[in-house]
Amino acid sequence: MLRACVIGLGPIGNRHARILSEDPLAHLVGVCDILHERADAAAAAYAAPAFYTVPEMLRALAPDVCIVATGGHEYGSEHYTPTLQALEAGCHVLGEKPISNTISEAEEMVARAREKGVCYGINLNHRFTPAARLAKRWQTEGRLGHLLFVNMSMWIMNPRESSPYFQLKALHPHTVDVMRYFCGDVEAVQCFAVKAPGRKIWSTATFNMRFKNGVVGTLTGSYDIERGHPMERCEVAGTGGRFVIEDMYREVTLFPAGNLEKTVYSNPLFGGMRDFEDTFRDRQHRFLEEVDAGIAPDAIDGSGAEGLAAQKVLAAAIESLENETVVYVK
Numbered sequence: 001m002l003r004a005c006v007i008g009l010g011p012i013g014n015r016h017a018r019i020l021s022e023d024p025l026a027h028l029v030g031v032c033d034i035l036h037e038r039a040d041a042a043a044a045a046y047a048a049p050a051f052y053t054v055p056e057m058l059r060a061l062a063p064d065v066c067i068v069a070t071g072g073h074e075y076g077s078e079h080y081t082p083t084l085q086a087l088e089a090g091c092h093v094l095g096e097k098p099i100s101n102t103i104s105e106a107e108e109m110v111a112r113a114r115e116k117g118v119c120y121g122i123n124l125n126h127r128f129t130p131a132a133r134l135a136k137r138w139q140t141e142g143r144l145g146h147l148l149f150v151n152m153s154m155w156i157m158n159p160r161e162s163s164p165y166f167q168l169k170a171l172h173p174h175t176v177d178v179m180r181y182f183c184g185d186v187e188a189v190q191c192f193a194v195k196a197p198g199r200k201i202w203s204t205a206t207f208n209m210r211f212k213n214g215v216v217g218t219l220t221g222s223y224d225i226e227r228g229h230p231m232e233r234c235e236v237a238g239t240g241g242r243f244v245i246e247d248m249y250r251e252v253t254l255f256p257a258g259n260l261e262k263t264v265y266s267n268p269l270f271g272g273m274r275d276f277e278d279t280f281r282d283r284q285h286r287f288l289e290e291v292d293a294g295i296a297p298d299a300i301d302g303s304g305a306e307g308l309a310a311q312k313v314l315a316a317a318i319e320s321l322e323n324e325t326v327v328y329v330k
Contacts, residue, residue: 002026002288004065007054007082009033009042012096013069019281020067021046025288032057032082054082058089065291067284068095074163075170076101080109083120087112092119092291094284097173099307103315110304119297121287122307124177126232128283129249129273132181134265135236138243138254139182145240145257150183150217154232155225165318166201167223168193169311175219175232176310177302182236183215185309190326191317196224207317249273 004026006017013033021028032051033039043050051057058066066086072078076098086093093113099122100106113120126132138144154175160166168191180186188210193202204222211217230247241256249272254263267273273282283302290300298305316327 002064002292003029003061004067004288005030005032005057005061005063006042006067006069007032007057007086008068008070008078008096009035009038010069010071012071013067014042014045015277015280016067016069016284017042017046017048019277019284021048023285023288025285025292026065029063030057030061054085058085058091062089063091065288066091066093068093070096072101074098074101074166080105083109084112087116087118087120090116090118092287093304094121094123094287095304095307096123097307098169098311098314099173099304100311101169103308103311106304106308106311110308113297113304117297119287119291119295119300120304121300121302122173122304123280123283124174124302124307124310125279125283126174126248127178127181127302128286129279131245131249131252131265131267132178135243135245135252135254136182139236143241143254143256144236144238144243147183147213147215147236147238149237150179150215151235152179152217152233153220155220155222156227156231157225158223161200164201165321167203167221168205168314168318168321171221171223172219172314173307173310175221176313177306178234179209179217179219180306180310180313182234183211183213183217185212186210186313186316186329187212188326188328189313189316189320191320193321199224202321205317205321209313248276248279
C-alpha cells in the first residue's frame, strides 16, 4: 500500500484527500496547508496528521506519493515550490492542472522529475473515463481510418476575474489534452477571443489548430455559460468514421463511414460513473496503479510532460491572440 499525502486543502485538495482515503492502493498518512485551519479541518475529516509546511511533512513521513492540489494566480502559480520539494524528496507526484501558469517553471518540474526517476502526473481527468478509453480503442483498432479533424468545446460559468488570459490558461489544459490524446502534438495555433458583457478577461475563445500529423482542429471554450446543461463535447473524424464524446463520461457514439448503423456507449445508470468526481477517482487510481506497478516514469498516462505540452499550446494561443497571427508551438 502506498503512503500518500495531500498538499493544499482547498475544495480540490479535500476532494483528492477524500478519494485517496477510499482507495485500496493508498494510505493517507498526512495533509498539509499553509493555512492552519484548513490543514486542521482536513486532518480531523480524514484521520491523518496535519502539517503546515511541506518540508516538515516530508521529513516526518517520507511518503511514497504526494498530491499537489495548490492553486494560486491563474490556478497554477503555487504548484512549483511544493512540487519541487516533493520531487527532491523522491516522491511520486500527481499535480493539479494547469501544471503551472509559467512555462519555465513547468519545464523545470518535468526535468527534475526525470532526473529523480520518479513518476510525475497531472490531473488531466477529462480523458480518464470509460467513454474516452473506448473511443481510444476504436481509434487504435483503425475504425476511424486516416484522421482528418477534431472539434472540441467546453463551457462553464466562472465569474472570477483574474489575468486577461485566465480562461485560456486555467480551463483549457483539459481540452487541449483531450485533443492531443487522440490527435498527437499540435504544430500551430491561431486564437480569437472576446470579453463577454461585464467581463475584464478574455472569457470566451476559439482556437484553430494544425497537428504535426496533418490533422486540423477547432476548440471553443467559455467561462460565460451556465453549467446546468452538458458542458463538454469532443468529435474526432477520419476517412473511416467519426466518434463524438458527450460530457466526458456520459456517452460516446461511433458513426462508421458508409454505414447507417452506429455504436453507442451510454454511461450506465448503475455501475458507471456517478458524477464529475468519479473522473478524479478514475484518474487518481490510475496514477496509483502505475506507481504501484513500477511503470517507467516516462510511460505514465497523463504525465507532467503531457501537461507541459498542453500549456505550450496555450502559450502559443496567447501569443496569437496578442499579435493576431498564426503561432508555431515551441
